[in-house]
Amino acid sequence: MEILQSESPRVGGLIASNECVLPYTSVREVADRFFSLAQMDALAIAEGNEPVGLVTRPKLLFTLFRRYGFELYGKKPIIAIADTEPLLIHKEERLDVAIDRALDRPAENIYDDIIIVDDGDCYKGLLSVRQMVIQQSNALANSIVQKEMASERAKELEKLSKIKSQFIANVTHELRSPVNAIIGLTELMRTSCEKGYTDQLKDRISLLISSAVNLRAIITNILDLSKIEAGKIEVVCEHFDVATILREVAETTRILLGSKRVDVEVVAHDGPVFIESDPTKVRQILTNLTSNAAKFTEKGRIVMALGIEDERLMISVSDTGVGIKEDDLSKLFIAFSQLEDAKTKRHEGTGLGLTITKNLLNLLGGSISVSSKYGEGTTFEISLPINYKAEEL
Structure with missing residues (x-):
């Protein structure tokens, strides 16, 4: 180089x-x-x-x-x-x-x-000769700094190249899994129809739908990230009850957990909590966080808490899952990256959910923080303005 x-x-x-x-x-x-x-x-x-x-x-x-x-x-x-x-x-x-x-x-x-x-x-x-020597020393120092910066840039580019290569491998695997499932289930359904085994069709149709939904989620994440990086995501601001969305996302999370021994709790006021923001993006943010919690929690509970603090909406999503090592916390919001821990590697994923979440929060004037204790669980906390105003961002 x-x-x-x-x-x-x-x-x-x-x-x-x-x-x-x-x-x-x-x-x-x-x-x-x-x-x-x-x-x-x-x-x-x-x-x-x-x-x-x-x-x-x-x-x-x-x-x-x-x-x-x-x-x-x-x-x-x-x-x-x-x-x-x-x-x-x-x-x-x-x-x-x-x-x-x-x-x-x-x-x-x-x-x-x-x-x-x-x-x-x-x-x-x-x-003066003295002035010339000083200027030349400064020029040499700048040259050394530029070389060091170029070297650091080369390292960053190499790192990005590795991350994107890993992403391509992950996405290929992620897309192949539901596609293969859809093809296999379709073949089984055709065989069942030919042999008259109609009782098996219901279960296989459910699995087929699940695989298709998974495939759609992967493609949606990839498209969302592309739109965010291209600056083509728009905010559609509405007056809505965020507490209702929180409870709906909690119910979806319970379904996602399936047979896992994990309770999902919502801590919020009984009444509505109205804010001015983009309800679709708020729902996507909460879904990404709870899906992440469900993926890495085998037993215990997931708690979704809602409150108001200093004219801002505060929502936390806590779990009793595998937790995150302190050294890995800085990697969480980097696109295409996944943690290399043995407890997390068995869970598939493109590593885009948290990156998209952070970008959507930035778009809405919000922020996100994370705290975790390895082996005990993780808490994500998001903050959003109650009244979204694009000109203030």
Whole structure:
């Protein structure tokens, strides 16, 4: 995989100052400018737009503070003590190349500022070696960060690829199971009809319907996730009694549990609890949570509790099932993922239900949290606004 790298900056974009003086400006005047600007380390000398020299603070101080320095040089033009062959570098030169050229100078000039020029060798500004080294260090640091980010991104893409591959395998298996059941049951029904065994048809028709319903649920989950990712899910807001939906979902869960020794309890006020939201999506959210609880609970109970807190609807779904390991809690809402625990692997599924649930809650302005103790059970708690308002989301 190709790793992203930061291109070395161009020196023209790093110029901090383009001050300069004329060649015949007196040494004393230039000294006054240096003394008034403590941060200035060098000053370019230019005539018109043509750079003709460079004077540095150390060179100026050495000249003036030697014996009789002010008397000898104070009134002379600055060009008399300047470096008349300074290093000129084009503004489009790469920073790393400019640093190499600057450090390749004689030892006495190695830290002198460089003069930046354009295509016509016209003066554009000064750049210090120290500033260049700092900028190059920052560029290298950014390059390292980008490489690390690219490496992390590659790992994430590899992880996603594995998850989707697992999803395809899961979906293939999930679809094959009910389809094979439908085909097999249909063949048995035809044989029963041919032989006149009509008493067996009723049971086989029930199994056929169950397999078809299971197949439809799998396809619905896949289509729902596709719509969510494409942003094509719309909220149809209505005024409805959420307590009634809760009790209806509880009854469906009892049927889903079949012969399991699991009680389903509803904890809510006797009267209605009206909210403004999308009843179809609220029902789907509750169905996903209770179906999940029914799948992983072999005995005990499933409790669905409803309440109001701070103008928000609070619903919890608790079970006494296998529970979830703490390290696995972060994987629950990742699309296509399923937990690898031995207690849960025997339960089939595409791993989409909780992902869809979280996305639907986000769409309705809600949230979901989970707590679990491995081997003892799990509690999902959802929060929804009592009055859905799309513009506030």
